[in-house]
Amino acid sequence: MNQSAAAHPAPCDEDVAIRIEGLVNRFGDHTVHDGLSLCMRQGEILGVVGGSGTGKSVLMRSIIGLQKPAEGTVEVLGEMMGEPAPDGDDIRRRWGVLFQGGALFSTLTVAENVAVPLREFYPRMSEDLLAEIGCLKVALSGLPEDAAAKYPSELSGGMKKRAGLARALALDPQLLFLDEPTAGLDPIAAAGFDRLIKELHETLGLSVFLITHDLDTLHEICDRVAVLADKKVIAVGTIPELMKSDHPWIQDYFAGPRGRAALASREIKTDAAPARPAAGNPIDSHPGGEA
Numbered sequence: 326m327n328q329s330a331a332a333h334p335a336p337c338d339e340d341v342a343i344r345i346e347g348l349v350n351r352f353g354d355h356t357v358h359d360g361l362s363l364c365m366r367q368g369e370i371l372g373v374v375g376g377s378g379t380g381k382s383v384l385m386r387s388i389i390g391l392q393k394p395a396e397g398t399v400e401v402l403g404e405m406m407g408e409p410a411p412d413g414d415d416i417r418r419r420w421g422v423l424f425q426g427g428a429l430f431s432t433l434t435v436a437e438n439v440a441v442p443l444r445e446f447y448p449r450m451s452e453d454l455l456a457e458i459g460c461l462k463v464a465l466s467g468l469p470e471d472a473a474a475k476y477p478s479e480l481s482g483g484m485k486k487r488a489g490l491a492r493a494l495a496l497d498p499q500l501l502f503l504d505e506p507t508a509g510l511d512p513i514a515a516a517g518f519d520r521l522i523k524e525l526h527e528t529l530g531l532s533v534f535l536i537t538h539d540l541d542t543l544h545e546i547c548d549r550v551a552v553l554a555d556k557k558v559i560a561v562g563t564i565p566e567l568m569k570s571d572h573p574w575i576q577d578y579f580a581g582p583r584g585r586a587a588l589a590s591r592e593i594k595t596d597a598a599p600a601r602p603a604a605g606n607p608i609d610s611h612p613g614g615e616a
């Protein structure tokens with residue numbers, strides 16, 4: 326892909342989940358985004374990559390309204406962020422977020438964590454129903470039944486991520502934001518989490534905005550990948566499309582040793598047996614595992 330073709334993401338001519346135009350974010354005199362544009366389609370898993378500190382998390386925070394941009398517009402599921410919804414709908418109930426690091430409430434059990442967004446949006450929901458939905462989301466996230474009553478400190482790294490996902494799914498969102506969900510997980514736990522995201526995407530029709538450094542994840546589950554560099558989204562496309570770019574960061578990332586290894590592993594897997602460790606048991610049930 327030549328760079329100029331990649332530099333301007335394709336116009337949003339399909340069902341749009343997220344449309345960002347001319348986004349500028351600054352902290353003091355530090356400009357993080359300078360005229361960033363991006364379009365994500367409904368129903369896709371969009372990977373978002375970029376070097377450390379390029380503004381991936383700030384981008385996600387801008388989309389979900391936690392970071393007020395200096396300039397630009399953000400439209401999510403047909404609603405303009407920063408403007409009151411015409412029908413009074415609270416857009417926040419239509420998405421779920423798994424923040425970098427998980428951020429579970431440590432003094433609440435997993436089921437109680439799942440209940441937090443439910444209580445916020447449905448304050449009159451009964452305790453019985455809260456508990457029932459909590460168990461349902463725990464199961465949906467591939468956690469064993471008894472995880473619902475556990476505290477985050479009793480869970481392994483992979484289980485914590487799944488608990489965070491259970492909470493993100495509490496409100497039956499259409500759109501899921503995941504910020505580096507497999508960072509710090511061992512390869513088996515990471516593969517299990519990838520597979521879960523893929524399954525949820527396929528079975529629930531979720532659109533997924535997925536920030537990740539994990540090349541295996543990008544190859545395994547992302548429909549397209551957006552690349553952040555130079556304060557913008559410099560390219561969006563499938564990995565084979567991106568690999569044609571002559572941008573040095575894209576070349577280093579996808580065509581460097583790790584990128585080639587992930588690609589080779591993908592090719593071997595497509596030809597024969599799984600190359601990435603298969604998650605025999607999708608749950609890495611070793612409490613204290615790195616997370």
Ligand SMILES: Nc1ncnc2c1ncn2[C@@H]1O[C@H](COP(=O)(O)OP(=O)(O)O)[C@@H](O)[C@H]1O
Nearest residue numbers: 352355357375376377378379380381382383384
């Ligand atoms: N609340 C904040 N105040 C000041 N600077 C911030 C704040 N949040 C992020 N930044 C800066 O914005 C840049 C992008 O951060 P971030 O989006 O977290 O990067 P990453 O791509 O690693 O997720 C970094 O230089 C970071 O220091």
Ligand SMILES: [Mg+2]
Nearest residue numbers: 381382383425
């Ligand atoms: Mg980040």
